[in-house]
Amino acid sequence: MDRIPILKLGHSLLVTIQVDMHDRLAMALEEDLTQKIVSSGAKGVLIDISALEIVDSFIGRTLANIAGVSRMLDADTVVVGMRPAVAITLVELGLSLPGVRTALNAERGMALISRRVAEADRDGAADAPDVHGDE
Amino acid sequence: MTWPLIALAIEREEDVVIARQRARRLAQLLGHDTQDQSRIATAVSEIARNAVVYAGGGRVEFSIETVDGVQSLCIRVADRGPGIADLDAVLEGRHQSASGMGIGILGTRRLMDSFQIESSRQGGTVVRFSKRLPRGRTIRREDLGAIAATLTAEGTPDTLAETREQNRELLASLSELRTRQDDLARLNLELEDTNRGVVALYAELDQRAEELRRASELKSRFLSDMSHEFRTPLNSILALSRLLLDRTDGELAPEQERQVGYILRSAQNLTDLVNDLLDIAKVEAGKVELQPRAFTVAELFGALRGVLKPLQTSDAVELVFHDIGHTAPLFTDEGKVSQILRNLVSNALKFTEAGSVQVTAHHDAATRRYTFAVRDTGIGITPEDQERIFSEFVQVENRLQAKVKGTGLGLSLSRRLAELLGGELTVQSEPGQGSTFSLTIPDRLPGTGPVPVDPAPRRGNGPRILVVDDEDASRYVLRQFASTYPGAEVIEAVDGTEGLRRAREDRPDLVLLDLRLPGLDGFEVLRRLGEDEATRPIPVLICTSSVLEAPDYRRLDRATGILPKASLSRDQVLSALAAALRAGENAP
Numbered sequence: 001m002d003r004i005p006i007l008k009l010g011h012s013l014l015v016t017i018q019v020d021m022h023d024r025l026a027m028a029l030e031e032d033l034t035q036k037i038v039s040s041g042a043k044g045v046l047i048d049i050s051a052l053e054i055v056d057s058f059i060g061r062t063l064a065n066i067a068g069v070s071r072m073l074d075a076d077t078v079v080v081g082m083r084p085a086v087a088i089t090l091v092e093l094g095l096s097l098p099g100v101r102t103a104l105n106a107e108r109g110m111a112l113i114s115r116r117v118a119e120a121d122r123d124g125a126a127d128a129p130d131v132h133g134d135e
Numbered sequence: 136m137t138w139p140l141i142a143l144a145i146e147r148e149e150d151v152v153i154a155r156q157r158a159r160r161l162a163q164l165l166g167h168d169t170q171d172q173s174r175i176a177t178a179v180s181e182i183a184r185n186a187v188v189y190a191g192g193g194r195v196e197f198s199i200e201t202v203d204g205v206q207s208l209c210i211r212v213a214d215r216g217p218g219i220a221d222l223d224a225v226l227e228g229r230h231q232s233a234s235g236m237g238i239g240i241l242g243t244r245r246l247m248d249s250f251q252i253e254s255s256r257q258g259g260t261v262v263r264f265s266k267r268l269p270r271g272r273t274i275r276r277e278d279l280g281a282i283a284a285t286l287t288a289e290g291t292p293d294t295l296a297e298t299r300e301q302n303r304e305l306l307a308s309l310s311e312l313r314t315r316q317d318d319l320a321r322l323n324l325e326l327e328d329t330n331r332g333v334v335a336l337y338a339e340l341d342q343r344a345e346e347l348r349r350a351s352e353l354k355s356r357f358l359s360d361m362s363h364e365f366r367t368p369l370n371s372i373l374a375l376s377r378l379l380l381d382r383t384d385g386e387l388a389p390e391q392e393r394q395v396g397y398i399l400r401s402a403q404n405l406t407d408l409v410n411d412l413l414d415i416a417k418v419e420a421g422k423v424e425l426q427p428r429a430f431t432v433a434e435l436f437g438a439l440r441g442v443l444k445p446l447q448t449s450d451a452v453e454l455v456f457h458d459i460g461h462t463a464p465l466f467t468d469e470g471k472v473s474q475i476l477r478n479l480v481s482n483a484l485k486f487t488e489a490g491s492v493q494v495t496a497h498h499d500a501a502t503r504r505y506t507f508a509v510r511d512t513g514i515g516i517t518p519e520d521q522e523r524i525f526s527e528f529v530q531v532e533n534r535l536q537a538k539v540k541g542t543g544l545g546l547s548l549s550r551r552l553a554e555l556l557g558g559e560l561t562v563q564s565e566p567g568q569g570s571t572f573s574l575t576i577p578d579r580l581p582g583t584g585p586v587p588v589d590p591a592p593r594r595g596n597g598p599r600i601l602v603v604d605d606e607d608a609s610r611y612v613l614r615q616f617a618s619t620y621p622g623a624e625v626i627e628a629v630d631g632t633e634g635l636r637r638a639r640e641d642r643p644d645l646v647l648l649d650l651r652l653p654g655l656d657g658f659e660v661l662r663r664l665g666e667d668e669a670t671r672p673i674p675v676l677i678c679t680s681s682v683l684e685a686p687d688y689r690r691l692d693r694a695t696g697i698l699p700k701a702s703l704s705r706d707q708v709l710s711a712l713a714a715a716l717r718a719g720e721n722a723p
Contacts, residue, residue, distance in 0.1 A: 020156060022148040023184070054155055054173060056180040057238050085173035093177060093242035 004029045006036050011117045012044040012110065013037065013075075018051045026062040033066055037073045043120060044113030045070050048106055050081025060095040067100040076101065076116050080109035137209070138199045138279055141286055145183050145212075146192040154195045155180035158210065160289065161197055164282050165208055166272040174246040175208065175266050181239040182212045182262045190216020190259060199274050200265060206274055207248065207265040215259040222254050351419070358416035365409045372402040411544040415527065418551040425468040425555065427580040429640060432462055432496045432505070439473060439494070443480050452484060453491040462498045463633065464640075465505060467556055467580040472507075475549045475560065479509040479572045482545060487513030490569070498578065504558070507574040515566040524562070525550045549574075557581040597622020598716055601643035603634035603660065604678070605652050609700065613647055613678065616708040623712075631655025635663055638670045645715055648694075650679040658690050665693045674715040678703075 002025060007014040013036055015029070033045060047063065049055065055063075067077035080103045090097070103109035140161065143154050159176035167175065179195065186193035193214030200209040219225060225240050240262075244250040247264040254260040268274065274282075376399035379387065387395065417423045436456040447454045465472070476494065483492040490512025497506045516524060520531045528543040546560075553560040558576030600617045602625060604610045614625045626641055628634035631652045638646060646664070650657030657677065664670045677691055680700035691697065695715045698708065 020152050022152045024148055053159060054176045054180060056155070056177045056184070057242060058180075058184060083169075083173075085170045088170055089173040089177050089246065092174065092245050093181075094238045094245065095242070 003032060006032055008036075008040050008042065009046075009110075011042055012046055012113050013040065013042045014046050014048070016048040016051070020052065020054065021059060023058055026059055030062055030066050030069070034069050034073070037070055037075050042075050043117045045075055045077040046106065046109045046113060047077065047079045048081045048109075049079060049086075050083070050105075052086060053083065055082070055086045055090055057093060057095055060090055060093075060097055064097050064100055067097075071099065076113060078103050078109040078112050080104065080106050136201045138201075138274075138276060140197040140199060140279065140283060142194060142196040144192070144194055145187055148184075148187060150192075151180060151183045151187055154183045157286065158195075158197070161282070161286065162208060162266070164285060165199075165274065166269045167208070167266065168269065171266060171269075175210075178243040178246045178264060179210055179212075181243045182210075182264070185239055185262075186212055186214040186216070186260070189219070190214030193259070199268075199279070206268045206272075208268065209263065209265040211261065211263045213259065213261045218256045218258075218260055219252075219254040222252065226252075355416045355419040358412050359420065362409045362413035362416060366406070366413075369402055369406050369409065373399065373406065376402060408544065411548055414548050415544060415551065418548070418555060423552075423555060425471065425580060427467050428469060429464050429466045430469045431464045432459055432498075435465075435469060435473060435476075436494065436496070439476055439480070442473075442477060443484075446481050446484050448484075449488075451489040452487050454480070454484065455491055455493045457493060457495045459496050459498075462496070463500070463578055465576075465578050467576060467578070471552045471556055472574075472576065475552050475574055476507060476509065478545045478549045479574070483509050483511035483513060483570070483572070487511040487569070503578050504575055505578050507576075508571055509574075510569065510571040512569040515568050515570055516562065516564040517566050521562050521564060525560070597624060598644035598712075599624045599626060599641065600645045600647060600712070601626050601628060601634065601637055601641070602647045603628045603631065603652070603657075604647070604649040605629055606649075609649065609678075612703065613708070616703070616705050617647065617712065619705065620709055620712050631657070631660040634660055635667075635670075638664060638673060639667065642669075643673060645712060646673055646675045647678050647698075648675050650677060650681055658687075661691065661693055674718050676711055676715050 002019075004015060004017055004019075004021070004025065007016075013033065015033065017029075019025075021029070036042070037045065045066065047066070049063075052059075063077075063079055067079075070077045078101045079097075082102060101112065103112055141157065143150065143157060145151060145154055155176040158179035159172045162172040162175045183193075183195055186195075191214075193212060193216070196211045196213075198209050198211070200207050226244075240252065243262075243264060248267050250262075250264040252260065252262045376395050378384065379395045380392065380399065414423075436458065440456050443454060480492060480494060492509065492511045495508045495510070497508070498504075499506065516531060523529050524531060525546050527547045529547075530543045550560045553574055553576065556576045557580060558574060561573050561575075562570060563573070564570035597620065600620070600623055602610055602613045602617065604613065604627075610627055610629075614627065617623055617625050626637060626643065628637045631654050634646070634648070634652075635655070637643070648657050648660060652660065655663075657679065661675055661677070664673065664675060674695040675693070677694045677697045678700060679697070681687075683691075683697070695718050696711055698711055
């Protein structure tokens with residue numbers, strides 16, 4: 001089966017969805033991302049959906065799931081490049097994507113993640129004496 | 136008014152993707168803006184997914200509906216599933232979905248202009264929803280063709296389905312292949328097992344054969360050793376008995392003489408038995424060496440006659456050797472042939488009370504085999520016993536058995552010897568009618584090559600003269616004339632082929648050659664004699680009744696002389712012989 005490629009970029013994972021995903025593909029992406037976050041210790045996940053013309057409730061729910069799971073694994077998810085029509089449709093559909101942070105494009109998304117990583121480092125440095133082996 | 140556009144079957148998740156993409160493209164073609172395209176596609180995706188997930192598949196149909204002059208893109212999704220159990224709850228938003236956050240149907244209703252849903256346990260679920268075409272946009276019936284064509288050209292749901300079908304078939308054949316492969320593997324395994332069994336069996340058989348061979352070898356060696364051991368004391372007994380009988384140590388009382396005579400006879404019997412045993416052991420051990428040489432049936436019978444005469448104890452039985460006249464000589468082990476025939480004749484004499492024992496020989500020129508037959512008029516042998524008598528130590532019960540001595544080894548040994556000579560020993564018999572034992576052997580011992588090494592031994596010190604003539608009368612006359620030559624030995628051949636062979640094998644000092652011969656004629660024989668290194672020096676006298684012409688003389692250049700048969704006289708032959716023989720001696 002096809003897989004959506006996941007790229008590691010510094011502290012982040014970069015996912016660019018370029019095909020219209022069927023449900024299983026979307027679920028596979030969720031699993032792959034979860035594992036990759038654990039194995040790479042990424043602090044952020046950037047999902048670029050600029051190529052998607054349709055985001056229905058299932059894909060929306062998958063994105064929300066990804067965001068929820070990665071937050072559990074200490075990584076922020078940012079969905080970037082959502083088309084206006086898709087955004088409107090999602091709202092009309094009644095899907096608000098709770099817990100999913102969004103950015104207009106990939107650049108802003110990366111900035112968002114970098115800032116968050118920097119904050120975490122600062123906090124981590126301050127707490128360092130109390131914390132063992134969290135890397 | 137409804138104009139159908141396209142219809143799709145949805146069975147799998149991938150079909151949902153295709154359906155929403157077709158919906159989006161169709162909306163685009165119908166003039167919907169991007170936002171509406173997204174709405175329509177999303178709505179189709181939601182409802183189609185429900186059909187796949189909850190009903191296991193269904194059908195999506197797109198059409199243009201015109202109601203009161205307003206045109207809409209109408210989508211109908213039908214499935215044959217179990218229906219929606221709590222439709223009202225779903226529509227009121229109380230339902231919690233496992234897949235789409237429970238907003239699929241409600242969301243779709245919001246996205247579209249109209250939305251109807253019917254659900255029943257029997258008929259499945261049918262969802263119809265529509266979106267008005269953009270303002271100012273009218274689709275005419277003629278446009279439908281173009282739209283359908285565009286969709287068909289772009290989308291290939293059918294091709295996809297076809298590919299899927301092919302894939303399914305491929306998978307099916309693959310699994311079938313795997314099954315076959317498994318079957319084959321299993322069969323192979325079974326065969327390997329069988330094979331292992333066979334191999335083990337073979338090994339066992341080999342072992343058995345080896346054991347048998349060793350046992351047989353041991354027996355032969357035992358026989359051979361024991362026989363040798365027996366012979367030494369036996370010879371002493373024989374010698375001492377003879378000494379006593381010869382009165383070397385003084386006179387014997389008549390009773391003593393008789394007793395010593397019995398001792399001597401018993402010892403002789405025992406010696407015979409031991410000798411036979413030794414022979415059998417030798418044959419079995421393959422230690423018998425054959426000494427082939429050339430001899431004739433007449434010579435063989437002559438020698439046998441002398442040896443066997445003493446065995447003929449009763450006048451009531453006549454022992455006859457039938458002379459078969461001149462035949463091709465044998466080249467084999469004369470001693471062994473003689474031993475077999477001695478055995479057969481002595482047996483025949485033992486079991487014949489009255490009548491005759493006849494020994495004949497016959498040469499089959501075609502198969503080049505001699506058959507010697509010993510026919511008696513004795514008590515005969517029952518069919519059951521006919522094979523048994525060839526086994527070792529077997530003696531058939533009959534009223535004469537008690538009277539005659541024997542070891543039960545003679546026929547067994549004879550048969551083995553016959554096989555050794557490349558032949559066979561068989562019996563034909565009927566109780567009361569007598570028996571015929573037949574020894575059939577090749578006239579030339581197999582494996583001795585075409586030309587024997589030794590020529591037949593010379594009888595006298597005179598010349599050996601070969602007469603080659605097919606007519607008995609001519610041969611007789613020539614033999615009569617030639618044998619008056621001092622010391623001459625005359626041998627004969629009845630045709631050209633035999634003449635050549637005898638010339639090569641028996642090395643005559645002179646050849647008397649007839650010209651008219653069956654097969655090879657005299658001219659040809661003369662030519663071939665000249666070609667062979669061995670026969671070239673032999674002088675040849677042509678002896679013919681033909682009238683010779685000039686060309687004939689040229690062909691007879693090589694001949695030493697020519698004797699016309701018409702005017703044959705003893706003196707003439709003798710002087711010609713003398714001249715030719717002298718010429719032969721002087722030849723290089």
